Amino acid sequence: MGNNKVEKTHYKEIAQQIINEIGTSENLISAAYCATRLRLVIKSNEKVNKEAIENIDGVKGVFFASGQIQVIFGTVVVNKVYEEFAQLTGQGEVSKEELKQVASANDNKFKKIIKTLGDVFVPIIPAIVAGGLMMGLTESINFCVNNGYLAIDTSASWYVFLAMFSNAAYIFLPILIGFSSAKVFGGNQFLGAVIAMIMLHPDLQNAWTVASEGVLRNQSVWFGLYEIPMVAYQGHVIPIVIAVYIMSFIENKLHKIVPEMIDLFVTPLVTIFITGYLTLTLVGPVFVFLENSLLTGVQQIVQLPFGIGGFVIGGIYATTVVTGIHKKRNGRTHCRRR
Structure with a gap:
């Protein structure tokens, strides 16, 4: 029994030292633990003394990741330290997923965008690799x-x-992206896939044929306000992500206002039609125009002398791959001369 009291006091001292070195409990937002690590989300990293935490008895490592401070203790010890830490700070038990959500909410907008894109594309990687x-x-x-x-x-x-x-x-990549995006944005994943299917519909001209054939057909939209080329979105990424974001927003709003008795029928119908029309007439053309403008800028950079263009392009190539722009060469961009 005496040994247990000694251990309890020891773990309490460790927990208190961590609290002191993270800038007291006032700098703490949330806490959780996994098999080996104490995971902390804090308000300001500047108040954290990382070196001092590393020197605390029992600590085997400290690092920052995903908006969290992760303190490595190892199995068993981390449970005991967390128990004392929770009592000292008044923190209730939080799951790792809840902690990640709290951590991401503390990120700036740029980090949130990057994280969102990662959440969309990481699940697709096995299919791309295969x-x-x-x-x-x-x-x-x-x-x-x-x-x-x-x-x-x-x-x-x-x-x-x-x-x-x-x-x-690769041929059906937009459908994979639509399905994955809907999950990230809280929409129905199958409706997300349908939006991507609309953007690849065989009634639309295949985007890869525009370079050799030109745009074969235009369609008047918004009561004759302007025309859009009836061209599909093979090779595009960002327009699909944006379209599914809009779809998820509309769907969730409709779930709140449509009576439950007819929700199953009305919500999918209205969501698909509104999102599809907005996508083909506004979202797609606008973002493809932006992609083409960026492509023009990249082509001008490539032509810079003394190897400067190649150096710059090498630095931004990863971004062009994410957006799908790296595929749009030799006149293959299909948006969109009016």
Whole structure:
């Protein structure tokens, strides 16, 4: 029993030292713990003495991540320290997910945007990786066959299917993005997928044919106010994310005002029609125009002399990949001469 009291006092001292070094409990927003770490969300990082926390007995490491201070203790110890920490600060138990939400709410707008994009695209990565690896394998086989290194029948079903499977995720990438975006924005994921399907509808001209064929058909919208080209959104990313954000907003608003008895029928119908019309007539054209303007700027940067253009483009290439702009070359941008 005596040993237990000693341990309890020891953990209480550790907890109190942490409180002192984070700028007292007044600088604390929320706290939680996982298997090995005490996770703290605070108001101001400037008040935290990271070095002093690292020197506290039992602490095995301290780092900042995802808007949190994470103090590593190891298993068992972290539970005991958290119990004392919660009592001293008056913090109720919070889950890791709730703590992440609190931490993200403390971020600036730029960090929130980056986090949102990460939440949208990270779940899609396995599909992209699988497709990319199959594409690499297909190209490698093509190279070996064309140069006589391998004698493989490329008309065989396994090869034909491999080539077909390799680009499936890229052809229908907007649908994956729509589905994932709806989850992030709190909308119905299947409605999010439908919005993406509308943007890829076969009644719209395939975007990749615009370079060789030009825009084949325009459509008058908003009671004849202006016309839009009836071109799909292959290769676009940001317009789909924005469209699904709008869809989720409309859907959630309708759920609050539409009577429950007809909500199942009215809300999806109105959500899809309004979002689809706004997307094809406003969201899509505006953001594709912005993408094309950015593309024009990038092309001008590339032409800068003395390798300056290449240096700058190398620095921003990751951003162009995220937005899908890296694919829009050789006249492939389809937006949108009026």
